[in-house]
Amino acid sequence: MSLQTLLSQHQPYLPRTLQSLAESVCRQLEEKLSADDLAVFADDRFAGSVLKVCCCSEFVRDSWLRNPGLLSDLVTSGDLFSADRGGAYRQHLLDNPADAEAMLARQLRQFRRREMVRIAWRDLAGWANLNETLVDLTALAEACIQTALDFFYQQACKRWGTPTLSNGEPFNIVVLGMGKLGAWELNYSSDIDLIFAYAEDGLLSEKKEISYGEFFTRICRSLIKMLDETTVDGFVFRTDVRLRPFGDSGPLIMTFDGMENYYLTQAREWERYAMIKARQVAGDFDTGKQLAALIKPFVYRRYLDYGAFEELRSLKFQIMQELKRKDRLDNVKLGPGGIREVEFIGQAFQLIRGGREPALQQREIQVVLGVLRELNLMRADDVANLKFAYRFLRRVENHIQQYQDRQTHDLPQQAPVQQILAYSLDFADWDNFKQELDRVRGSVQAVFDEVFSLSEQDSRQHAARQVWTGADEERSLENLAGYGFADPQAVYNALRDFKICSPIKRMTRKGAGVLDRLMPLLIERVPCVENRDITLNRILALFEAVAGRNVYLSLLAENPDALTQLITLAAASPWICEYLAEYPILFDELLDPRSLFEPLKKDDLRQDLRRELDRTDGNDGEQLMIALRQFKHQNVLRVAAADIMGVLPVMIVSDYLTWIAEVILEQVLERAWRILTDKHGCPPNGQIDTAGGFAIIAFGKFGGIELGYASDLDLVFLYDCADGNAMTNGDKPINSGQFYLRLGQKIRHILDTKMLSGVLYECDLRLRPNGDSGLLVTHIKQYENYLREQAWTWEHQALVRGRFVAGDPALKTEYEAIRGRILALPRDLAELKRQVREMREKMREHLDNSAAGTFDLKQSKGGIADIEFIVQFGVLAETAHNPALATYTDNVRLLEGLAAQGFIDADDAALLKKAYIGYRDYGHHQVLQGESATASDAEFKEMRARVDEIWRAFME
Structure with missing residues (x-):
C-alpha cells in the first residue's frame, strides 16, 4: 500500500485545491523516509494528522525531510502526544550539558527545531488548545535563555571570578522578558524582547580586574549572539534588546539603581505600557524580586490615571498611520481590530486603575479581561467578544507563522497559501475564513472605539467637518478611526469618490451647500450604529441616486431626527437604501412616521x-x-x-x-x-x-x-x-x-x-x-x-x-x-412518537449546519423546529379527542389549544410560546441585517435548555 493511500484513509477531508500538494508531500516522504522511519505510520493518531500538518507547514515538512528520524523520535518517545512536555524542557537541557560554545549552539538549535516541530504539529493537528501552545513556546524560550545564560556565567566566573553582593552572596543578572514572553503568550515565530539588569556594581580583581558592569555586559553579548545568530542549524530565538532604557543608545545592562532612576525621571509613557507584561524569565530570581518591586510603582500609579487614555490613543494612531503608509492593513497583530487593539483595551484599564485595583496587576490579557468583567468595568458581552477575538486572532497568527517559521503577522496574498491558512483553521475556503476574520476584527474595533471615544460634542462636530472637507488626509483618517469606522482609509476613499461622482458634481450651488451641511451630520451620527462602514456606504449610494432632487437632502439637513431615522433603517437592512433610491416617494415618509x-x-x-x-x-x-x-x-x-x-x-x-x-x-x-x-x-x-x-x-x-x-x-x-x-x-x-x-x-x-x-x-x-x-x-x-x-x-x-x-x-x-x-385519524401514540422523533433527528442531522459556538434558531436543539414538532405531535395525537384542535394552523394558538386540552402543562406552553416568538423576532432582524438565522451560543441559553427539556419529556 502506498503512503498516499495509507494517509488518504486517515484524512476524511482535504480541499480539492490542496490535493496536488498532498500528493507531492506523499512523494517526498516516500523518497526520503526509510522503512524504519515509515514505521511510525502504524500509529493511527500520527497517520491521521500527517497530511494536514505537512500541507499547512512547510517548516515542519522541511524539518522532517532534513532529519527523517525527527518524527520517529517524537512519536516513539511519546512527546508528540504529550500536553505536558513544556515542563520538561529545562530538565532535558540540564541532562545534556554542553562543554563548548559550538556544541551549545548546535544543541540549542536542534532542540529548538525539535520542539517547534512538536508544538506546530500539535497545534495544526488540533491536539493542543491555544493556551498550551503559547505556554509551551514561552517555556521553550525560557529554557533556552536560562541554559545559555548559565553556560556563559560559568565560563565568565572561571575566567574572572564570581561577582558577589555586599553581603558576600554570589549573584547573577536578572533577565526580564517583555511583551508576550513576559505574559506567557509567546507566538510561534516571535522574537523575544529582553532587558538585562544587575543588583549592585562592583569590581572583580581576583584573576584579572574587571568591573561588574563589564563582566555582565560580556555575558549579555554572548547570550544574545547564542540565541540570535543564524548558523547551519538555524537560530534559537531572534532577540531584541531595544526596549531597554535609552534604547539602542543606552548601555546593554544597567544596575537596579540606574533602572529605578531612569523609570522615575526619564521614561516615556509607552514604556509604562510595555512594562505591564515585564516578567523575569531567567537569571538570579532572588535579586529579581527587588527589581520587580522597584518597577511596580512606575507602572501602577496609586491614583486613577485617565491621561493614559490619550497617550494610548495617540500611540494607536501612530501605529495605524505607519501601517497605512506601508499598506499593511492585513496585519492581524497591528492592523484594525487586531491583537494589539485587544491588548490596548485591557492595558488601558490596567494603567488607569491598576494602582487602585491589585486584581488588574496581571500580565495575561485573557486574565485581565476577566477581571474587567468581574469589576464591572466592561460589559460581559464585550469581554466575551474580546476573549473570543483574541483566541481566534492568536491562532491565526500562529498558523501564519507555522507555515514557514517566519516572523510575520500579515495575511498571505497568494491564493494557494490563503487556502492553506483557511484549511489549517478548519474553514472550507478563504472567503469563509476572511468573512469570519473581518467580523471578529470589526467586533474588536467596535469595543476599542467605544473605550477610546471622544466625549466632547464640539470635538466630534469639528472632526466630522474635517473629514468631509478631506483637506488633511492623515487627520481625517485619525478622526474616522475615532468615530469607530472599521476601515478609515476605505471610508475616506468612499467619501472622496462620492464628492467627485457625476451626480454630485452636477449639483447646483444651492444643492452643494445643502450637502455641505448634511454630510458632517451624517458622519457624526452614523457611528450610532454598529455596522457604520456599511451603513455609510449605503447612504452615500442613496444620496448619489437622489442628488438631482435637492429637496430630499434638504429635508434631512433641516431635520436631524429624520436623518437618524434613515441611518437606523439603513443599518438594519441592506435593501432599505436601495428601495428608497428606487422609490423616492418613500423618502418623504421618513418625515411622516404615520405612513411609513x-x-x-x-x-x-x-x-x-x-x-x-x-x-x-x-x-x-x-x-x-x-x-x-x-x-x-x-x-x-x-x-x-x-x-x-x-x-x-x-x-x-x-x-x-x-x-x-x-x-x-x-x-x-x-x-x-x-x-x-x-x-x-x-x-x-x-x-x-x-x-x-x-x-x-x-x-x-x-x-x-x-x-x-x-x-x-x-x-x-x-x-x-x-x-x-x-x-x-x-x-x-x-x-x-x-x-x-x-x-x-x-x-x-x-x-x-x-x-x-x-x-x-x-x-x-x-x-x-x-x-x-x-x-x-x-x-x-x-x-x-x-x-x-x-x-x-x-x-x-x-x-x-x-x-x-x-x-x-x-x-x-x-x-x-x-x-x-x-x-383526527386514530393513531398509535407510541408509534407516532417514534416517527416524529426520528424525523426530527434526521432533520437536525441534515439541516443543522451551524458552526461551533452558534445556535441555529430553527434546527439546533431547543430551537424552532423542536417546538413545531411538539405542537405537531400534540395535534396528531389529540385531534381525535378534540376536533377543535384542527381549527387553527399557527403554532401559538395551537399551543394554547393543546394547553386547554391538557396535553401540555400551561407553564410549559407559555414557555414554548415565549421561546417561539423570541426566536422568530431575532430571526426577522437577522434577515434585515443580511445575516443567517443564527445566534451565538450564549444567546437564549436558558430558554433553549428549557425547550430541550420539554422536548425530551414529550418525545424521549
Missing part, C-alpha cells in the same frame, strides 16, 4: 393592489409581474421600517407579511385565470371572472401565518371538476385537467420568474402528493385518498399548518373538512 410605520391592513392592501393592476395592460404578462413586484417591495418596506423602529411586535410583523402574500396570491390566481380563459375558455364549472374549482393551500410559515422577510411560499394546488376530460368552452379548447395544470404552471411562472426586480416569491411545491415526482395540481378527491392511504407521518405533520389562502370558497370548505378528518 403604519403598514396597510389586508383589506386596504387588496384594494391598493387591485387598483394598481387595473392600470396595467391585462394582456401584458411582464407588466403584470413588474407591478406585483413593485407592490410587494413597497409594502414589505413599510413593514420592515415599522419593525426596525419597534412599532410592530413579531407576531404582527408576520401577520402583515402574510397578508401581503395572500393578497398577491389572490390577484395572481385571478389574473392567471383571466389569461387562460381568454385563450381557452372556462372549464364546465368555471366563470370568466372567477377562478372556480381551484384552490391554493399554504403550508409551513405561510400556512402558519408566520412569514418572515426571506420566507419562500410552500404551496399545494388543488382542483375539483366532475370530468377531467371535459373541454373548455373557448376558441382553443383543452380538457379541464390540462386547463388546471396550465393554471398551476402559470401561477408558478408569475411567482418565481427572475426579473430585474427579482422574483415575486420563491415557490416550493414539494409538499404535493408524491413530491417532485407528483402532478403539479391534484384533484381534491385524490388528495384525501393520498393523505389517508399513502402519506407519511411527516406529511400529516405538515398538514397541521396547511391553510387555504386563495381560490374557490367551495373548495375551501371541502379542503378544511378533509384536513380535519386526516388530523
